[in-house]
Amino acid sequence: MNSRGKACRPGSGRVVDLEATNGRVPQSHHGAVAVYEKIPFKYRKTDNLFYYSNIYRAGTLTGKRERILEGMLEAVGRKGYEQTTVQDAIEAAGLYRQAFYDSFGSKEDCYLQALDAGAAWIESVMRDGIADTSGWRGQLRGSLRGLLGFLDTRPHIGRALLVEVHAAGPRAVERRTQAMTRAADLIDLARAESDGDAPAISAEAVVAGILAVLHTRLAGEQHGGFELLLPELMYLAVLPYFGAEVAADELGLDTA
16 A cells, blocks of 8 residues: 555544554544453553553554543542533543544543543552552552552542442442452451451451541531541551450551
């Protein structure tokens, strides 16, 4: 094929200048996303705020898709899922309607993908919080501090991720359940440092308890003060594994 010709990009109907793409038609964005989603979550690269990169248009990174994902979370956090429209999301992203439909089939499609991206964002923040820490208690304290600090600065994102999932239906709830399962697996690593006598449901109960506390405050549109919860949330997590005396130590720790 003549590299100076033109061709339609798959799935878009748009004409692509092949000279700008070295004679190759760029791959469909949606096909690449489908392949990416087959990668187990824990192996996905999450260095950036949102891990999907829109690099398909002549090899350039535009970031439009990532901005829409964040815009959807912001809009849902402010207005609630049911009241949020596609227009709300693209206005929050500072983009246009066609940019939305280049990447997403519907509001639900966008929100579900935004849940995945938001979970990766929070998990990245929590991982950053455990740098230079050791031991289960130290690492849990650092990761919780990261989570609570995030909620202090981005409460609307937190509300979109933790409160509005039920309004979006069972597929959204399943994504939150998966995130809670990952969190419970990490909590249960405490058994390696404790006497191992904690009840089997301890990790599940700890995660559910922490979620309930955060959910109540986010649903009430509380802004700020989340980091002040750190000692009590640590007490809740430490208690079933190490007992009341060790857990009480967490209440006296400096959270700064």
